[in-house]
Amino acid sequence: MLTSAEVAYRGLLIEQDKRSAHRYVDSYEELKGKTLLDIGAAEAIFTLDTIEYIDHAYLFECDDAWIESLEATFALWKDRITIVRKYVSDVDDDNNITLDRFFQDEGKSIDNLFLKMDIEGYERKALKGAVHILEHGQQIDGSVCIYHLHDDKKVIESELKNFNLKTSIQLGYLYFEKEMRSALY
Template identity: 40%
Template structure:
């Protein structure tokens, strides 16, 4: 007896199974987020109101009336992934969005719905009110700047400033991003250098220190943007000479690990830099690390030599 394969039925069942799995994952995540929210509110309900600063009060007010979010603030409600258009490049096969008129590419094979969500989260990160916003009107780039972008991923930060600066070094350790970056920055090949390395305090294999990399470079960095998943201290250990010799400005993330804000701030203050924390707070549980009181973390600091 021959078995007649029903392709449409098979596709429908696969899609249903996929959707059911996604619903289960969402249910698990929602339960975990609800437990975190309850834990945070219980902690702050036990603290005298006078001991809680105004920015935390605003975040707690949001949290009491909304679901848990990394950015506990009303500004996130402006963004909706479903309103974002995403496309496939027929020549390269890479997905992309149009960001301020320029193509911003994502990893090959990324479904368009994931591109929409990712791009929406990037817009949230760089909103004027976001604790993760890198630049401000008073801390910005200039035409003679040489930018070092550490932890590039899709490259939205450098794409925003590419026409406003002299040169950009893009450091990204994930090989899957490299081809997408080459496509995004193809119109500016003459002012971009892509480096597929981990930035650290050692020089071996896939790891390189900033001091080693820039030891013989003609174009020296005037501004660093650093978002390297909790390895920011390794960057400082391996880049101190370069930062100090060039009086480089640095915008550096401080939310990946508890204590990073205090430790990284002290590093710069002790070397004669002034620091400016970003506004507001983040709630970042991270992966495989404890997430305990006081929970709220400063997203980043902006620093420059006094």
């Protein structure tokens, strides 16, 4: 009999399998030399899988239950990982930050980024807080979940196209809230 940890780990592996509708990239090579914004990091399996390809990762995670695990998991790469304990949103306050403000405050380049957004229906707000990055950044790639809200596929595609970004939908579907939905742009 499998432990709950083993079941959870298998689920993560299935989620990022090359055949999964929830896989964030076709190949990890796509992230070579990029700065990864793991927005909604949770256990950060995607960052862990890509750590040898990326230059740096910002793990945006507020759930206290994950922080100790993230620090332990990435101890060997602590010079390439920054844990940001704020929600990514369209407002800046004690608990939230826009990506535009984050990069302004950090004084970091907005070029050569990969944005992974899996934030339980708050992807739209996060995109609204990234207007400067999406308008002016060069070599911006990403994977944005489009299944949390019923009309995410339509609304998020429209928002991304407003910035003249090319979009494509990951093949396959997820069964979510009693219907089949596309998973990612």
